[in-house]
Amino acid sequence: MRFATRANGTTDGELMLVSQDGARCLPMGARWPNLLHAITDWNALLADAKTLSATLDAGGGDSVSRDTLLAPLPRTWQWLDGSAFANHGILMQKAFDLPTLETYPPLMYQGMSHRFLAPYEDVALPTEADCIDFEGEFGIITDDVPMGCSAEDALAHIRLILLINDWSLRAVAPREMKTGFGWIQAKPACSAAPIAVTPDELGDSWRNGRVCLPLRVEVNGAWFGNPSGDAMEYGFHDLIAHAARTRPLCAGTIIGSGTVSNPDYRQVGSTCISERRAIEMIEQGHPVTPFLSFGDHVRMRAGEDDSIFGEIDQRVAAHIATHP
Amino acid sequence: MRFATRANGTTDGELMLVSQDGARCLPMGARWPNLLHAITDWNALLADAKTLSATLDAGGGDSVSRDTLLAPLPRTWQWLDGSAFANHGILMQKAFDLPTLETYPPLMYQGMSHRFLAPYEDVALPTEADCIDFEGEFGIITDDVPMGCSAEDALAHIRLILLINDWSLRAVAPREMKTGFGWIQAKPACSAAPIAVTPDELGDSWRNGRVCLPLRVEVNGAWFGNPSGDAMEYGFHDLIAHAARTRPLCAGTIIGSGTVSNPDYRQVGSTCISERRAIEMIEQGHPVTPFLSFGDHVRMRAGEDDSIFGEIDQRVAAHIATHP
Numbered sequence: 029m030r031f032a033t034r035a036n037g038t039t040d041g042e043l044m045l046v047s048q049d050g051a052r053c054l055p056m057g058a059r060w061p062n063l064l065h066a067i068t069d070w071n072a073l074l075a076d077a078k079t080l081s082a083t084l085d086a087g088g089g090d091s092v093s094r095d096t097l098l099a100p101l102p103r104t105w106q107w108l109d110g111s112a113f114a115n116h117g118i119l120m121q122k123a124f125d126l127p128t129l130e131t132y133p134p135l136m137y138q139g140m141s142h143r144f145l146a147p148y149e150d151v152a153l154p155t156e157a158d159c160i161d162f163e164g165e166f167g168i169i170t171d172d173v174p175m176g177c178s179a180e181d182a183l184a185h186i187r188l189i190l191l192i193n194d195w196s197l198r199a200v201a202p203r204e205m206k207t208g209f210g211w212i213q214a215k216p217a218c219s220a221a222p223i224a225v226t227p228d229e230l231g232d233s234w235r236n237g238r239v240c241l242p243l244r245v246e247v248n249g250a251w252f253g254n255p256s257g258d259a260m261e262y263g264f265h266d267l268i269a270h271a272a273r274t275r276p277l278c279a280g281t282i283i284g285s286g287t288v289s290n291p292d293y294r295q296v297g298s299t300c301i302s303e304r305r306a307i308e309m310i311e312q313g314h315p316v317t318p319f320l321s322f323g324d325h326v327r328m329r330a331g332e333d334d335s336i337f338g339e340i341d342q343r344v345a346a347h348i349a350t351h352p
Numbered sequence: 353m354r355f356a357t358r359a360n361g362t363t364d365g366e367l368m369l370v371s372q373d374g375a376r377c378l379p380m381g382a383r384w385p386n387l388l389h390a391i392t393d394w395n396a397l398l399a400d401a402k403t404l405s406a407t408l409d410a411g412g413g414d415s416v417s418r419d420t421l422l423a424p425l426p427r428t429w430q431w432l433d434g435s436a437f438a439n440h441g442i443l444m445q446k447a448f449d450l451p452t453l454e455t456y457p458p459l460m461y462q463g464m465s466h467r468f469l470a471p472y473e474d475v476a477l478p479t480e481a482d483c484i485d486f487e488g489e490f491g492i493i494t495d496d497v498p499m500g501c502s503a504e505d506a507l508a509h510i511r512l513i514l515l516i517n518d519w520s521l522r523a524v525a526p527r528e529m530k531t532g533f534g535w536i537q538a539k540p541a542c543s544a545a546p547i548a549v550t551p552d553e554l555g556d557s558w559r560n561g562r563v564c565l566p567l568r569v570e571v572n573g574a575w576f577g578n579p580s581g582d583a584m585e586y587g588f589h590d591l592i593a594h595a596a597r598t599r600p601l602c603a604g605t606i607i608g609s610g611t612v613s614n615p616d617y618r619q620v621g622s623t624c625i626s627e628r629r630a631i632e633m634i635e636q637g638h639p640v641t642p643f644l645s646f647g648d649h650v651r652m653r654a655g656e657d658d659s660i661f662g663e664i665d666q667r668v669a670a671h672i673a674t675h676p
Binding site: 103105106108111133135136137138139140141142143152153154158174175176197200206207208209210211212213216217270271273274275276281347349 | 427429432460461462463465498499524529530533534535536540541594595597598599671674
């Protein structure tokens with residue numbers, strides 16, 4: 029099943045079932061007004077979605093209007109972002125001469141979840157001096173996960189899979205990281221691709237709790253990278269078990285993979301500027317690729333068939349301060 | 353105005369207006385079903401509360417039934433916890449020989465917000481081996497704060513004041529802090545005292561965005577500390593401005609002061625075990641006070657007049673794992 033959220037004047041939007049080709053959609057109806065509500069009673073939702081899908085299969089439904097699409101969860105209660113690609117950590121440590129972090133247990137921080145930007149919405153940030161960067165990630169949405177859930181049991185709690193851009197401000201990040209408290213200013217709102225899919229939609233590309241698809245990034249129309257999600261050191265089920273050791277996870281929790289990164293980066297590139305700059309520092313002695321400027325465009329898709337998650341295609345813009 | 357949330361079978365509970373003596377309450381009614389909703393339209397809520405307060409003043413309303421009280425916000429979208437008492441940081445750095453952290457900008461992490469424990473609810477945690485500790489804090493609830501809000505403008509966004517216990521697992525915390533990513537496992541759900549008050553309720557004890565009242569902690573009925581909130585290095589308005597530099601804050605955002613701590617700790621004690629152990633290490637060469645065991649009780653109140661926020665009075669208990 030494929031789901032999207034359509035703007036309807038509410039903060040949480042309207043939950044839509046989407047056709048296999050991503051072109052048509054149907055509202056899930058009054059029983060399932062939005063995804064944040066629906067995720068709390070997932071099996072009942074899936075049963076209703078199966079009934080509705082017959083209408084879509086028969087060519088029914090509305091055409092998907094790109095400009096009305098929001099993030100699948102425009103807001104949620106919890107966003108826990110991992111950093112599960114070992115290669116990314118190795119490159120950053122090498123370039124910046126950082127201490128080696130133990131890779132067990134998994135790295136994870138809690139980030140802003142009260143707003144996920146729509147896939148085509150401008151990304152408004154206060155200043156280019158913060159060194160604006162993106163991070164291409166896969167993510168999953170859980171239902172209710174009890175405290176103490178094992179990694180094995182956690183697989184069944186992965187209800188939807190997402191494509192996420194975790195916007196990051198690199199001039200701020202090291203200072204916040206040094207405190208040990210994680211990031212507040214360095215991690216503004218993330219963006220998400222419009223279509224959230226159940227794991228079975230990925231077929232063989234969903235293996236060991238990993239999204240085994242290339243994540244394709246373009247900046248201002250030029251290729252930036254297409255590394256694959258299969259290189260995660262931990263699967264999403266491991267990340268769930270890590271997060272749930274001392275807390276239950278509520279339905280609607282989104283867990284991120286961290287920047288997708290592969291050891292053959294010379295061929296497949298990177299999914300964030302910071303990593304490419306680290307490679308340049310290692311190989312050329314200094315960074316070459318600039319961070320983003322206002323007006324720059326960042327596009328993200330996954331797999332060869334772009335319709336799986338749809339795409340994120342955004343412009344970075346100057347935030348205009350409003351009256352308090 | 354004083355508000356509380358009463359259990360009514362929903363996750364968010366029912367919003368109640370509470371009398372000055374904390375003994376009686378009235379539901380805010382269908383227009384304001386819960387605080388998370390009401391905080392989005394605060395001035396309209398206050399107008400309705402003013403009308404209702406006449407009934408309470410005249411002796412009307414229900415008696416407050418202690419067992420039905422939840423945290424004022426049983427869940428919310430964002431919990432940002434500062435560490436704004438310089439004395440606490442100085443003691444911890446001295447005891448553990450940590451590098452001195454710059455105190456500007458303020459220290460802050462994002463924590464679990466999808467559940468705040470009720471004031472008399474058992475605190476279920478997986479193991480005593482995690483070194484279970486409490487942190488007595490003041491907190492504030494904001495309405496919508498635009499990105500880029502100044503500290504000066506932020507004062508007007510402080511709608512309610514809270515008393516919070518930020519449960520902490522000290523065996524886990526240093527390992528997570530070392531990653532720079534902040535805390536996931538070391539920071540399970542917090543608890544909150546039942547009554548949230550508008551700043552004017554504190555009278556002269558609300559100064560410079562600080563709660564100038566002693567926070568009184570007892571463990572198993574014995575005094576543990578009563579340091580005052582006036583020693584915050586930053587006011588809550590400064591913490592808001594810090595958090596809002598690169599993100600808007602949604603209505604319902606809770607910001608915490610961090611463990612209340614005073615330089616005259618020999619007289620006023622501490623509001624967390626970890627700090628008392630640090631003092632013991634500095635003064636006696638080794639920690640003496642143990643962390644909590646299952647069955648221990650922790651009680652927190654503020655000021656001399658206990659009715660301001662009501663009290664948190666909880667027992668630590670072993671979490672019983674349930675089926676996935």
